[in-house]
Amino acid sequence: MNVIEVEGLVKRYRRLRRPTTLAVDGxxxxxxxxxxxxxxxxxxxxxxxxxxxxxxxxxxxxxSCRLLGADSGAELAGVAGRIGSIxxxxxxFPGMSGxxxxxxxxxxxxLGRGDVTTALERVGLGDRGKDRVKTYSxxxxxxxxxxxxxxKDPEVLILDEPANGLDPAGIKEVRELLRSLGxxxxxxxxxxxxxxxxxxxxxxxxxxxxxxxxxTGSVDEVLHRGSGRLVIGIxxxxxxxxxxxxxxxxxxVDGDRVVVDSPVADPKDITRALAEKGLFLNELHxxxxxxESVFLELTADREASG
Amino acid sequence: xxxxxxxxxxxxxxxRSFRLFGLIALAFIGLAATITFFTSHRGDDAAASAERDRxxxxxxxxxxxxxxxxxxxxxxxxxxxxxxxxxSVDQVDPRFRLTTLTDIFGGTSIPLIILGLAFGAxxxxxxxHHGTITPLLTWQPRRVQVLVAKALAVAIGVVIAALAIQAIxxxxxxxxxxxxxxxEGADMAWLVETAGVAARGAIIxxxxxxxxxxxxxxxxxxxxALIIGFVYFAVAEAILRGLKPGWQPWLIGDNAAAFxxxxxxxxxxxxxxPGGALLVVVVYAALALALAATWFTARDVN
Numbered sequence: 386m387n388v389i390e391v392e393g394l395v396k397r398y399r400r401l402r403r404p405t406t407l408a409v410d411g412x413x414x415x416x417x418x419x420x421x422x423x424x425x426x427x428x429x430x431x432x433x434x435x436x437x438x439x440x441x442x443x444x445x446x447x448x449s450c451r452l453l454g455a456d457s458g459a460e461l462a463g464v465a466g467r468i469g470s471i472x473x474x475x476x477x478f479p480g481m482s483g484x485x486x487x488x489x490x491x492x493x494x495x496l497g498r499g500d501v502t503t504a505l506e507r508v509g510l511g512d513r514g515k516d517r518v519k520t521y522s523x524x525x526x527x528x529x530x531x532x533x534x535x536x537k538d539p540e541v542l543i544l545d546e547p548a549n550g551l552d553p554a555g556i557k558e559v560r561e562l563l564r565s566l567g568x569x570x571x572x573x574x575x576x577x578x579x580x581x582x583x584x585x586x587x588x589x590x591x592x593x594x595x596x597x598x599x600x601t602g603s604v605d606e607v608l609h610r611g612s613g614r615l616v617i618g619i620x621x622x623x624x625x626x627x628x629x630x631x632x633x634x635x636x637x638v639d640g641d642r643v644v645v646d647s648p649v650a651d652p653k654d655i656t657r658a659l660a661e662k663g664l665f666l667n668e669l670h671x672x673x674x675x676x677e678s679v680f681l682e683l684t685a686d687r688e689a690s691g
Numbered sequence: 692x693x694x695x696x697x698x699x700x701x702x703x704x705x706x707r708s709f710r711l712f713g714l715i716a717l718a719f720i721g722l723a724a725t726i727t728f729f730t731s732h733r734g735d736d737a738a739a740s741a742e743r744d745r746x747x748x749x750x751x752x753x754x755x756x757x758x759x760x761x762x763x764x765x766x767x768x769x770x771x772x773x774x775x776x777x778x779s780v781d782q783v784d785p786r787f788r789l790t791t792l793t794d795i796f797g798g799t800s801i802p803l804i805i806l807g808l809a810f811g812a813x814x815x816x817x818x819x820h821h822g823t824i825t826p827l828l829t830w831q832p833r834r835v836q837v838l839v840a841k842a843l844a845v846a847i848g849v850v851i852a853a854l855a856i857q858a859i860x861x862x863x864x865x866x867x868x869x870x871x872x873x874x875e876g877a878d879m880a881w882l883v884e885t886a887g888v889a890a891r892g893a894i895i896x897x898x899x900x901x902x903x904x905x906x907x908x909x910x911x912x913x914x915x916a917l918i919i920g921f922v923y924f925a926v927a928e929a930i931l932r933g934l935k936p937g938w939q940p941w942l943i944g945d946n947a948a949a950f951x952x953x954x955x956x957x958x959x960x961x962x963x964x965p966g967g968a969l970l971v972v973v974v975y976a977a978l979a980l981a982l983a984a985t986w987f988t989a990r991d992v993n
Contacts (some may be wrong), residue, residue, distance in 0.1 A: 441832045442825060442992040461832040470829045476822030478705040489705075492698045493830045533826060 386454075388541050388572040389416035389439065396434050396596075399401035399465035408595035413446070421567035423583035423604075424576040425680060426593030432576040433473055434591070437543050440470055453541060466494055469539035471547055475530025482563040483510060483529045486518060489690070491536050509558065523550030528531040531559065535566075542566060542573045548582060560586045580680055592680055604658055614644035615652060619659070620669030628662050629655065644672075692836055699844030708813060709848070712806065724863040731787035738873075741783040752776030787872030792864055793885045794816040796857055800892025800951045803856065807849040807896035808920050811903030814845045816913025820926050824993055834988045842904050842980050849900040853893035861889070887953060894969070895947045898976045900944070905979035909986050946971040 391414040398406040409431040416422045426432045437443035439450045440463040450457040453464040466506065477486040487501045505514045508528040518526065527550045534542055547563070548556045556579075564586055567573050577583050583590060584604060591601040600607050619625045622638045629636045634655070635646045652669055659666065703709060752772035756762075765771040781788055818824045818841075831837055868874050907916035928944045939945050946968040953965050963971075 437991070437993070440829050442828060444991060464829060465832050468825075468829070472825050472829070474822070476825055478702075478817070478823060480820055481705060485705060489698055489702055490826065490830055492701070493694060497692065537830075 386418050387415045388418050389414065389452060389574060390437070390451040391415075391435065391448070394435065394438060394445055394450060395444060395447035396431070396438060397411075397446045408596055409438070409445075412596060412598055414591055414598055414601065416572060416591075418572055419567065419570050420588035421563055421573040421575060421586050423587035423590040424574060424593065425578065425583055425590060427578065430593040431596040432593055433545055434596075436472055436543055436576060438453070438472075439543060440468075440472065442472065443556065460602075466537060467540045468543065469534035469537050469541070470543040471530040471534050472543075472545050474549070475526055475533065477518045477526065477529060477533075478534075480517060482515050482517055483521065483532075484514035484527075486529070487514075487533055487536055490533055494537055496536060500536060500538075504536045505529075507535060507562070508532045524552055524555050526550055527601065528555070528559075531562070540571055542571060542575075544573065544575045546576055546578070547580060548577065556582065614672045615655065616668070616670055616672050617643040617645065617659075617666055619643060619664060619666055619672070621664060624662070625659055625664050628658055628664065632658050692840060695831060695836060695840040696843055699840050699902075700848060701712040703814065703844050703876040706814075706817075709810065709852070713809075713852070717859065720856070720860045720863055723860070724867055727779050727787050728867045728871050729863065731867060732785040739784045741785055742780070745777050745780070745783045748777040749773055773793070784873075787864070787868050789865060789868035789874045789877040790881055791870065792877075793881070793888055795864070796885060796888040796892060797951060799857065799860065800888070800895065803853045803892055804899050804947065804951075807853070807898075808903035809902035809917060810849055811842075811905075812907035812916035812920065813913045814900075815841060815904050816911070816916060819911040820864040828992060835984050836906060838984045839980070842901050842983075845900045845904050846897040850893045850897035853896040854889065857889040857893065861885075879902070884953075888951065889952060891951045891965075891969075895901060895951055895972065898972050899947070901976040902979050904989045905976070908983040923954050931977040941971065943972055943975050 388560060394409050394412040394414075395407075396409040398408060400406070412431065412435060414435075424432055424435070427459055435450075438445050439452055439456045439457055441649070444458065452461065453467060455461055455464045465568070477483070480591055481489075482506065484501055486505055487504060488498070491501055502514070505511050508531050508594070510525065510528055510532060513521070513525065518529065521529065527547065531544070531547055534544060542563075544563070551559060560582060563573050563575060567588065575583075575587070588602050589602065590607050592599050592607065616642065617625060620641075622641055622643045625643050626638050627634045629643070629645065637644045637646065652671075656666060656669065749769070749772045753768045753776075761767060762771040765774075777783075781791055782829055818827070827837065828834065865874070868877075877878040903916060903920060906919050907913055910916045910919065924944050928942050931938050931942060932945070946963075949963070950965050950968040950972065
């Protein structure tokens, strides 16, 4: 069963004296139950707007969003108690303590002091809970936001850039926390632009560009969409490049290596072609695609076609 | 809904501006009671002397009348001079008279009503300013319930605060009157009338809080809401009162004032009872809240 189902989601913002902005452009997305799902995209790709639509904060111009089977527009109240979320920067009353802020939210679900204490301790704010939020650093506010999201002990966590403002130690803690939540069987839907974090943390990923999903699947599946160029180590790279080009294979010479750009090139064809001309390889491997290059490649394609 | 209302009441009570206002109000009440304590002069001699002076002023006034002339509307020059030609007993009495508390409550209702409007506007304006409406709606997506609970909380909070302030002021001034002034005339009828003025002032303050809240909710900003409130009550109603006197019975300010005073006959003739004046203000507050709820439901929360 999919926890999140988005079909044909479109969101246009009409503003006075300004052109209409198309924030989300026919997005389709399915998030399976359990694990950590990364929602990647450059700034302005429509990640936060999608999350706002999911949480019923923004009304879609077209399409539908379902969370835990409930329509985000009309039926969300029935499942809101099972969802924890952060949308953009966590918002709190600065004049109240972190504990009071959480207590106010917790009372909506009948949660008591013990639940607040547990949530604060889980994000490392146990000893700062009584301090006013306005004395918190950006990272502490982010932690408090995560504590608020965890307060309900939710089945689904929807977190918009949860690592924003955190120092490296904090990012690591949050990553481990989210991974552990995913392993507990909860569904963690996390938007981010920190690709290394997503790779280390997520089981599945969707990449968004200009309001559309350009790739989705497990992290490995998405990585394999990358170029995965073949790298050839050879004593005569110039001659090897000439042979391969004569066979219609696009290559580049990079020092003592030849890089085959075409992702469809078969290593067997390459070794055979070179051997026939008396050129023998020192090395042949497929360059491992990293998420960053896949992300840039996919989002650049979309930008260019858009 | 009750849980939501409880949360909002708690938030209202926890607000720093509310607590600060409470402290300032207590300080003012203490200062007013202290000044009254020291300016009130107890003693039959002082009261008798003031009364003698008053009688002399009445006599001087009567003497200034031609022998057989009686002012229109009065039975005798003595009646006219007792009412118009000399200050009232309350004014000349150097003792603080507890019976003046009725007028004092009428006077304190005005700042309480203005503060009610401001608290209502800032209660929702602060939510938009700090962005806390977003996490709240992810916990409770039923927007109409959220808005109504907030409006009820601010109305209840303001009414209770206004009553508490009036009560503290009343107790302090009662103490001053008992020790350094006089409680003469402060019988049960007076108590009922005075408590009525205080209660009516608190009710109107609560309704104004709902109006301020509704404007603040539509504007999504405290300052804009306060400017709208000021422009309406201080400018628009004054202009309407001058240009369209026939509309006076439908103005919020006039009905609110009439209800607090408890004497609508003076303002509207026999046209409207105090209950009718209250109903007019309630209808305006309810309409504003309904408009705010419709607006809140229809608009995106970004």
